[in-house]
Amino acid sequence: MQTVVLAAGAGTRMRPLTDSIPKPMLPVAGQPLVAHTIERAVAAGASRIILVIGYESDQVRTYFGNSYDGVPIEYTVQPEQRGTADAVRVASQALADEPFVVLNGDALYDIPALQKLYQNGPAVGSYRVSNPSSYGVLQTDGNRVTGVVEKPIDPPSNLINTGAYVFPAETRDRLDVGVSERGELELTDVLQAVCDAHTVTAVPFERWLDVGRPWELLSANEWLSESLVSEQAGTVHSDATISGSVVVADGATIKSGVTIEGPAYIGSGATIGPNAYIRGSTYICSNAKVGHAVEVKNSILFEGATVGHLSYIGDSLIGKQTNFGAGTTVGNLRHDGEPIKLTVKGKRVSTGRRKMGVVCGDEVKTGINTSLNPGVILSSESFTTPGEVVTHDR
DSSP states (O other): OEEEEEOOOOOOTTTTTTTTGGGGGSSEEEEEEHHHHHHHHHHTTTEEEEOOOOTTHHHHHHHTTTTTTTEEEEEEEESSSSOHHHHHHGGGGGGOSSEEEEETTTEEEEEHHHHHHHHHHHEEEEOOOOOOSEEEEEETTTTTTEEESSSSSSSSSSSSEEEEEEGGGGGGGGGOOOBBBSSBBHHHHHHHHHHHOOEEEEOOOEEEEESSHHHHHHHHHHHHHOOOOOOOSSSEOTTOOOEEEEEETTEEEEETTTEEESSSEEETOOOESSOOEESSSSSETTTEOOOTEEESSSSEEEEEEOOOTTEEEEEOOEOOOOOOOTTTTEOOOOTTOOOOOOETTTTEOOOOOOOOOEEEEETOOTTOOOOTTTTTTETOOOOTTTTEEEOOOO
């Protein structure tokens, strides 16, 4: 089935990670986030992909080209991000006169449920959460969806909209909607119109993740790392110890004395060690370097990032070309055991995570023996001085 994947957004809630990378292209378990979404769509029955692109669109085109796993990919450009209904309206020019699927390129869906969605259109994916007032809440009559309420103060249920839809062909004529209270053209208004005219089925998802904030990128990496299949295409020293599901990509180098406890993915051109320790759901991206006696736990080191010797990185996101000086230590746990907070669009927000380290933009530099407190965000190109203790964002 023809499938529209929305991948035009700038990802402002992910800043500074998205200063130079569109949110759907953020690295997760060996691929960009949107590649995992497309992979699941293909497994569920997508026969053709229409990718809606906008912010830093050339990165998306360069990565995917004209196909993914044999499924053709076409591109439509949303020059101004005016909302999801506008994104689908832009894509509609490439749609054939037949039913179509819409998926968010920054969300993950479990494959069995996604397959059911493809087979039961018109349909919308549903998921039960403990905090429905933060989402679009579905109104249902049995399995039939009768409407959707955006972020209600008093939610009618805990069943939310996952942003996965199967629309009838005629929906292309329903995409001109008014501006919402948030100032956007919302696809939920289109869904409401389709619910009024058709029987729309709520398809429950067992697993679903909306990846909109930095800690959710860590959660996505944890989920996707569960299915890694061990492969050692790179160079692994005979004195290294590797256990669990670990991918060592072609061109990667694992030096002597290194211990890797999977799941972990070591990208092409990356160098680990000597005597380094990699554990948890960790992704060391291409051309990144982890030096002597460095420990990296449950983190993502973006392309070209370097962590000098005698350093510790835990539950963190380290941007492109960042250079951590020797002895840099990341704190990832509060003494009082409370969930760690991060700043999102100027407000401190609970991550819901007991352990969370730091978020670094591109080309950050730390002086030797820098200490970074839990929940600190370092802006792109920022730096610290030797021995500095960083307690606040900069």
